[in-house]
Amino acid sequence: MAVHILEDDPGVSDSLLMLFKNLGLEATAYPDAESFFETAKPVKDDTIIVDLLLPGISGATVIGWLKTLKEPPRIVAISGQAQSAIDRQLKDVGPVELIRKPLSIQMLSTLV
Amino acid sequence: MKEWTDRPAPAAKTVSEARLMSVLNTAVDGIIVIDEHAHILVYNNACEKLFGYTAAEVLGQNVKVIMPRDYSDAHDRYMDNYKRTGHRKIIGIGREVRGRHKDGTEFPVELSVGEASTPDGRQFIGILRDLRSRKEAEQRVNELQADLVHLARVSAMDEMGAALAHELNQPLTAIMLYMQGIARTLDKRDDPADAQFKTVLAKAVHEAERAGNIISRMRQFVEKREPHRRPIDLNAVVNEAVELTIVGMRARVNIERDFAQQLPKAFVEPVQIQQIVVNLLRNASEALKDREDGTIFVSTRQDGAFVTIIVEDNGPGIPPAAMPTLFKAFSTTKKTGMGLGLSISRSIAQNHSGDLIVDPGGHGRGARFIVQLPVASREEETDAGL
Structure with missing residues (x-):
């Protein structure tokens, strides 16, 4: 299984990358949805971590698209925003796993 | 001149007098003419409404009758001072003063004063505009602005709280994950020489978690306030x-x-x-x-x-x-x-x-x-x- 990280904040993205590699996983980070879709071919066993606030195509849109795949990967939304802001963005997407920032190793280790 | 506003109005002696009477009694603002001794010579209809006295009650009286006590005591002195020095403090300038109604209530008026030399001596003409409605409007605006400023502040605090929480969460997440990542590496290596690093790292992670908890509490506090729509x-x-x-x-x-x-x-x-x-x-x-x-x-x-x-x-x-x-x-x-x-x-x-x-x-x-x-x-x- 591979972990794909869609996160525009360089610190968050780099530390997540380090953490998953440290856990012995294959992990790749993308600064936006566009570069993710250009290079990645997510499969069923993969985990996609999507920050909701992405430049360009929004995190919620990406999640919506991923959910329509025939064999969708595991999708985890991450966000540091207020709950109301998160609800608003995800209202058209339907249920999705969500982890709120600040993230810690304990929260993330449940993913793998 | 006195008989201009006496009631019942006597027939005007000349055309210009008739015209003046009509002007005086059509005016929306109060108009008062006094002589050099501050005795009221002219007191128009608008003044009757403004001050509650009829013209008959005040004509010939000292103009102090329509002033609050604190002004009226000083008024004679002001007039003396002007007559002596010719130094103008209100004539031709106009200012906001207080008037006193017959029932004792005081209210703001805008007073402009003019001067005329007549065969009967110097006379002063005062035009008085009721400022109460304008004052009320100003007060209402001030209150509304205060409300708005207060709410803007509360809302700005909420918004700043949410914005801060979000902005701080990013670096805090990175800090936490970097440190936990290193801690894991050290754990795996299991070298006794690392013991001190591990202790310090654990403390640092604990502090980062503490910061994270403060942010979460701040966020919860902001989320609790739901507006009244x-x-x-x-x-x-x-x-x-x-x-x-x-x-x-x-x-x-x-x-x-x-x-x-x-x-x-x-x-x-x-x-x-x-x-x-x-x-x-x-x-x-x-x-x-x-x-x-x-x-x-x-x-x-x-x-x-x-x-x-x-x-x-x-x-x-x-x-x-x-x-x-x-x-x-x-x-x-x-x-x-x-x-x-x-x-x-x-x-x-x-x-x-x-x-x-x-x-x-x-x-x-x-x-x-x-x-x-x-x-x-x-x-x-x-x-x-x-």
């Missing part, structure tokens, strides 16, 4: 916000209003919407400050399921470089302020399930901001008892 006539709310802004505006900018007729009610918290409008108007007037013909256009429209407020100016537009961070908290192109205005305005609109969008203009067009707010549903109208 109800179906609202946006035109009235927007109009009031425009009035408020005009009062507080330093530069003279034209504001043109064009409100849609039969606009459906919007489901909003009115003060928060006023906050957006005031904020947009202030930004617009800021953009127009170097222009002679600066005009802001404020309009309302229905647009499908939304009621929209449009604030547009004829300024230079928003430079393309400012666009990416326009709505971002803590970014500003102005010298003062924290750059929270537009960020707050947008999140207020979004929290109402609406939005704030911008057309930056440029090339001779000014910026145009569009606030979209949801039309109140029938259930919401019913729930509100309307």
Whole structure:
């Protein structure tokens, strides 16, 4: 299984990358949805971590698209925003796993 | 002259006297003429309404009768002083003073005083304008502004809390994961020489968690406050916000209003919407400050399921470089302020399930901001008892 990280904040993205590699996983980070879709071919066993606030195509849109795949990967939304802001963005997407920032190793280790 | 305002009015002796009488008694402002000894010679109809005394009661009396005690004691001295020195403190200047009604109540009047030399000696003409309604209006505006400032502050605090929480969460997440990552590596290596590093690292992680908890609490606190939304006539709310802004505006900018007729009610918290409008108007007037013909256009429209407020100016537009961070908290192109205005305005609109969008203009067009707010549903109208 591979972990794909869609996160525009360089610190968050780099530390997540380090953490998953440290856990012995294959992990790749993308600064936006566009570069993710250009290079990645997510499969069923993969985990996609999507920050909701992405430049360009929004995190919620990406999640919506991923959910329509025939064999969708595991999708985890991450966000540091207020709950109301998160609800608003995800209202058209339907249920999705969500982890709120600040993230810690304990929260993330449940993913793998 | 005394008989001009005596009742019943005697026939005027000359045409000009008749004309003057008619002028005096048609005037909306109070008009009083006194002689050098401060005795009232003329007291028109408007004065009767203003002070409660009839002309018959006050003609020939010292003008002190319609002044509050603290003025009246000094008035003789003022007149003496003027007669002696010729130094003008009120004549030809006019100022705001207090008058006293027959029932003892005092009220603000604007007094202008003129002087005339007559064959009977020097006479002084006072014109008195009742300031009570203007004062009340000013007070109402002040109260509204205070409310708005207070709510803006509460809302700015909330918004700043949410923005801070979000901005701090990013680096905090990175810090936490870096440290936990290193801690894991050290654990795996299991070298006794690392013991001290591990202890310190564990403490550092603990502190980062503590910071994270503070942010979570702050976020929860902000999330608890839900605004009081109800179906609202946006035109009235927007109009009031425009009035408020005009009062507080330093530069003279034209504001043109064009409100849609039969606009459906919007489901909003009115003060928060006023906050957006005031904020947009202030930004617009800021953009127009170097222009002679600066005009802001404020309009309302229905647009499908939304009621929209449009604030547009004829300024230079928003430079393309400012666009990416326009709505971002803590970014500003102005010298003062924290750059929270537009960020707050947008999140207020979004929290109402609406939005704030911008057309930056440029090339001779000014910026145009569009606030979209949801039309109140029938259930919401019913729930509100309307």
